[in-house]
Amino acid sequence: MKILVTGFDPFHHEKINPALEVIKRLPDRISHVDIIKLEVPTIAYQSLKIIEEAIIQYDPDMILSIGQAGGRSDITVERIGINVNDFSIADNAGKQIIDEPIFKDGSDAYFVNIPVKAIVKNIQDHHIPASISLSAGTFICNHVTYGVRHLIETKYKGKKSGFIHIPFLPEQVIDKRNMASMSLEMSMKAIEIAILTMIETKDDIKECGGTVC
16 A cells, blocks of 8 residues: 655745645655655646646555645644635745636535544544644645545546645744644654554544534
């Protein structure tokens, strides 16, 4: 078994991206599974092109993408990607796409097919804050969440994919008053737990993970 794990480069005035720092430090194997690590540009469509090239080259069983969620205080496992680009800022190529579908022939949305509830529970059981997220935003993180699922549904049947957001690193919030952060070590541990859960869990657990509003 092989898992492709992707992380974005820094964007929007940040000099570091915790997602990239995490994947750089992941082991090459977790349990009996090969871990393939891939840096992805924070650029519309180019990000998906590079991920698809890696899918063709390595033929992974699963793809897990990691992204920075500045302002969030815990590990958030995304449940759904929606078919819209609506960028509040420009991507790293200077493009700011507003109110356009990611794929014109795509479904309105795709649920990820990794065990999101089991991942959250196992991370929490290791005393790391985590929750399910029902919105990956409308920037490149959602672009990749949705886009990879679309590639799987239309071209690479049988594979699984998902997306996890991690908070800022402490060094990123020195000049950001009252902004949450998480240490690199804790984020790394959470992602390793998530990957191990993906390896060991066939069917997701069935317990409440929703919200009232």
